[in-house]
Amino acid sequence: MKRVLEETLEHDFFFVHDSIVFGAIKKIGIRYDHTNYDDFVQIGRLKLVDAYQEFPEDLHEEAYFYQFTGYAYRKVYWGLMDQIRKDQRIIEREDGLPESFEEWGTDEHQLLDQDVVIWQLFYSMLNCLTKKEQRYLKDLVFEQLSITEIAAKYGVSRKTVYVWKKQVAKKLAHYETVLKNR
Numbered sequence: 770m771k772r773v774l775e776e777t778l779e780h781d782f783f784f785v786h787d788s789i790v791f792g793a794i795k796k797i798g799i800r801y802d803h804t805n806y807d808d809f810v811q812i813g814r815l816k817l818v819d820a821y822q823e824f825p826e827d828l829h830e831e832a833y834f835y836q837f838t839g840y841a842y843r844k845v846y847w848g849l850m851d852q853i854r855k856d857q858r859i860i861e862r863e864d865g866l867p868e869s870f871e872e873w874g875t876d877e878h879q880l881l882d883q884d885v886v887i888w889q890l891f892y893s894m895l896n897c898l899t900k901k902e903q904r905y906l907k908d909l910v911f912e913q914l915s916i917t918e919i920a921a922k923y924g925v926s927r928k929t930v931y932v933w934k935k936q937v938a939k940k941l942a943h944y945e946t947v948l949k950n951r
Contacts, residue, residue: 783817789841789842790810793842796846812852813849816844816849819844819848898940
C-alpha cells in the first residue's frame, strides 16, 4: 500500500516526526557543524516520507502510530548509513596526490615524459578494441565508474559489463604480448 503525504498534512507531519530524523543523525554522530549536515537532514526527511508511504498499517490508530515511529526511525537510520557508506566509497576511490613533484621523488620532466608514454600506450590500446569496449574502458579509467554504474549508464546487465571486461582483458593481454615480441 502506497499512501501519499498530502500538502495539507505535510507541515503537521514534519512537526510531529522531524525529531526522528534528528535523533538518527545524532545517533550516527553527525554534528551540527559537519559540512554535509543539511544534506543528511534532507536525506533523512526523504526517508521519513518513504517510511510514511510504505508503512502497511493505518496511522490513525494509536497502536500503529508508535509502531510507525520505530519503523520510520530504522528506515531513516539505515538510509543515512547507506549515504555515509556511499560517500566513504567515493573517498576511497579518490587518490590523494602529493602537492609537489619533490614529494614523488622525481623531477617534473621525468614524470611528464612517463605520462606521455603511458597516454600514448593507452590510446594505441584503444585502437585494438571495438567502440563498445572503448566506451567501457574510458568509463572505467576516466570516469572511474563501477561495474554497476557502467551497467546503469548503458542500460545493460552487470553480467554484460563483465563480458566486456573479459573481452578487453583478453585483447589487451594479446596486445601486450605483441608489443613484447617486437
